[in-house]
Amino acid sequence: xxxxxxxxxxxxxxxxxxxxxxxxxxxxxxxxxxxxxxxxxxxxxxxxxxxxxxxxxxxxxxxxxxxxxxxxxxxxxxxxxxxxxxxxxxxxxxxxxxxxxxxxxxxx
Numbered sequence: 001x002x003x004x005x006x007x008x009x010x011x012x013x014x015x016x017x018x019x020x021x022x023x024x025x026x027x028x029x030x031x032x033x034x035x036x037x038x039x040x041x042x043x044x045x046x047x048x049x050x051x052x053x054x055x056x057x058x059x060x061x062x063x064x065x066x067x068x069x070x071x072x073x074x075x076x077x078x079x080x081x082x083x084x085x086x087x088x089x090x091x092x093x094x095x096x097x098x099x100x101x102x103x104x105x106x107x108x
Contacts, residue, residue: 005034013100019093038097045094051085 010020027037055078062074085091 005038010034010100013103014096015100019096023093038101041090041094041097042101044089045091045098048085048089048091048094051089052082055081055085 007020007024010023011017015023023034023037026032027034030037059074059078063071066074
């Protein structure tokens with residue numbers, strides 16, 4: 001697999017100009033390549049999907065097993081946790097990185 005990813009490659013696969021500039025700033029700051037950043041974002045995306053699934057299962061189980069008053073508190077905590085995952089893990093970046101890396105693997 002070719003190690004060099006250019007800005008044009010990213011733009012051609014759905015990244016916007018602002019997203020590419022954010023990735024470029026992160027790459028320069030951390031002294032990393034686009035490939036390593038995209039791999040990291042892909043891993044974060046999968047971790048986010050796992051966390052969403054786990055939290056959904058816990059919410060469903062708690063809704064079945066607990067009284068109404070307890071479920072309200074758990075639902076509020078779940079909303080807070082869902083929002084935390086969305087903001088701490090850049091899911092849009094991760095999804096685009098996953099799609100991009102998958103398309104690169106298929107092409108090589």
